[in-house]
Amino acid sequence: MVPAGAGSEVAPVHKTRISVENVNLYYGDHHALKDVSIDIPEREITSFIGPSGCGKSTLLRCLNRMNDYVKDCRVEGSIKLDGRDIYADYNTTLLRQRVGMVFQHPNPFPMSIYDNVAYGPRGAGVKSRSELDALVEDSLRRAALWDEVKDKLKESGLSLSGGQQQRLCIARAIAVQPEVLLMDEPTSALDPISTVQVEQLAMELKRDYTLVVVTHNMQQASRISDSVAFFLLGELVEHAPTTQMFKAPRDQRTADYLTGRFG
């Protein structure tokens, strides 16, 4: 597989799950993503880093068409999931089943722990109680939360701690059996112990899922990522395997950012 785009140097260990080609995004007159091309390999963690406002979250939100909700937002170029155009070949419901999202602040629905996790499968038409029970248990186990909540599934999701709420949100995202999980600064609102738990969980989940993580935390990017993409002013400057990115970045702008010269 050929690495994507001028800034991409990621070796083809796994096949490409998402392919972004020459994407330009405008919020009204503001050109927020500039000719971005990147291949996201399956069953790896790809982290997006860069200073505030460089377009990391914007690109993340493109991957499941969350920007469709933003007034005056225009996207040009191509984004493919498993070779199929996410704008032409998917409706947003199907796309978001396959590409789930976890946000910066844990956002459980105001309902029970069980119902939070069962919400997506129910919406997708699963009615059988035994099937739902199995899905809820499996998702909570995968999210490393089952042991902590198995005796209080009827309690409100909002009664959990912040770290537990974030794992509940991850369980909710994986209950619809997506292939890709997008995480937008998933630990920035968490304490250090919960942060470690969510990082470990991300590394477990990549056995089955493709993860894309926006983070401001360079240690986190280096701990959990297989590859790292550095953005600046809407451009993808460099996408490289994690070790290379942190030890020998190719672009001076990446080196300057990583050594704290700006951002």
Ligand SMILES: Nc1ncnc2c1ncn2[C@@H]1O[C@H](COP(=O)(O)OP(=O)(O)OP(=O)(O)O)[C@@H](O)[C@H]1O
């Ligand atoms: N809904 C929106 N409407 C208009 N402009 C927006 C919108 N969302 C983001 N932008 C602008 O697009 C640019 C990229 O924003 P984005 O949120 O993607 O950056 P980021 O790298 O994720 O930043 P941060 O690290 O601070 O979250 C910024 O200049 C921002 O002000």
